Amino acid sequence: MTTGPFGIQVGAEKIGASVIPMSAGKLAAQVKIMRDFRTTVLVSTPTLALALMRQMEEMNVDPRNLSLKSGIFGSEPWSEATRDKIEAKMHITATDTYGMTELFGPGVAWECPEKNGLHIAEDHFIPEIIDPDTLEPLLEGALGELVLTSISKEAFPLIRFRTGDMCRMDTRPCACGRTHARISRIFSRCDDMIIIRGMSVTPDQIAQVLSRVSGGQPVFQIQVTRTDGMDQVVVLVEISDVHFFDEMKKQRRFVEALHRDLSESLGWEVTVRLVEPGTFDPERRVIDSRKFE
Structure with a gap:
């Protein structure tokens, strides 16, 4: 469970907008609601x-027959090519947003119509960019880890919270007229965490x-790709003495159990493949081949 949807809903209702929350799995119903209720903004x-x-x-x-004017999209990295595709196909303006559960969800930074970085809400946060290895502050414009200090939270304040997200910061005034610092769009992290379909x-x-399914400590690698805008996850598992089966039926049941439990745990389909030792570098547990920039 994330705080994003609730924060968006409460914020939109506070300025007088009507909000219709929908499950991600009810696509046909969402299209009908956008048409019948003349929805003007899509947040997803x-x-x-x-x-x-x-x-x-x-x-x-035909999206042109709907009332949609703009879309606010976040929770996962997305490329300029994806933005162009969404804007061209849906005939809307698509902008980025940035937030995290530890810092009250959405609202940490928003992209303006200039689409030249996301404005940090500096009335609520103090942003810094540091070297993730030395933890030393970096000069403006350098690529580093985003660190945030909350200055308005009361129940759960955070000081120099390391987000793990890599970006650049620009403190120059924006062409839109805003003076809050901007961060570049975030496409990578300084750790092994990956964002897939909006989930960490x-x-x-x-x-x-x-480990639970195999009863051991299997050597594995996560491979992430993107096909037609959809993230695909493949988990390669090395064959070992612990889970080597001379019967194809037992091996198939083992792979099916891994697939079922991983898919249920993550919330989407995961492909599992058993491979020979040496197929991949065990030191690299994540291979993310998605292209965002």
């Missing part, structure tokens, strides 16, 4: 926006499931 992950586009095509719904996943999560 970019992955969901692409899925809605495909759903509209299946339903023969770590190798340790995968390891726990693999």
